[in-house]
Amino acid sequence: MQDFRYVAEEDAYICPADERLAYHFTNEENGLVLHRYWTSACQSCLINQSCTTSKERRITRWDHEQALEAVQRRLDEHPEKMRQRRETVEHPFGTIKARMGATHFLMKTLPRVATEMALHVLAYNLTRVMNIMGPGRLIAEMRT
Template sequence: SRSMTSDGRRTGTVGYNVQTVVDTKHHLIVEHEVTNVGNDRGQLSKIAVSAKEAMGKPGLKVLADRGYYSGPEIRSCDLAGITAYVPKPLTSASRKKGLFTKRDFVYVAKDDVYRCPAGERAIHRFNTVENEMNLRVYWPSACPRCPLKARCSPSDYRRIRRWEHEHVLEAMQRRLDRSPEAMTVRRSTVEHVFGTLKYWMGSTHFLTRTLGRVSTEMSLQVLAYNLKRVMNILGVARTMKAMRMAGS
């Protein structure tokens, strides 16, 4: 194992990051992967696509926590026929300062402008690239004389950045707004599985070393979990029958 830096706490944890996809109906582990990357931001689309293929479904709904929020990852899911539900992290610098956030600015697609909280139009000024993402930058001309400026930005103008595929994120946010129970379902699904596995594995969790061996150890744990879960659902006799039919 190696020290993995967590973006949230800026601290290092010596260990591994286990990714799992769990179905909401039977709580079976559909897909899993062991990584030594400390954050989850780049993990969503890869394991979601693997789960979709493993289940043989033309489409899939995937619920994930805020740590998985990444525009490119969510768009990759969308292109693969996977409907993602990932809430946006509450890390806005403006929010922490008590200022208006980007969500307070309404995008008017037909005019390609944003309407600010004061009712002014923020128009497109130029394009830029940040973190390999193509962005359009907007701001209103009325900022210097705006009566709400103290609640908006200490800069001369409040700039709003819009990703070229922002509509994918906006569509996902609308889905989340219509599904307030989504994150409760997520917690009651995957966290239960992780709790069970950690209980079985004990305080030291993994007993082997190196990524390959730890991945094998995790696969055995997942196999044991799924077998026990299936036996709880079907009973031992029906499970044995299903296994014999699958092997024939």
């Protein structure tokens, strides 16, 4: 799929053999709006085995695929940002998971799990503030 180029102006894909895969229809699967593209040139193409393995050689594009492509483009342009993110953002999640004692939540249903996660994040943030400010100064600041 990464060898296929999407041409937004034409709403079509260009395959590795420079064939145009035209838009044919849109359907919904599992709540996702998906657009389907294909060409009849695949049957006579010499490189179709190294192309796509999808059924009937069709390409599926999610309705919001451009957002994913924009994120991927930014990651490709600035790979150091992902390293920085790993250093700054991933650490709190690892700490929270370790404090939970496991990688699963105790509650069921999304609102309860969200509340449980919010409490874990609050506890993590309070610990960070205490480590930075010290408990005495934190209590004094909370009283003012």
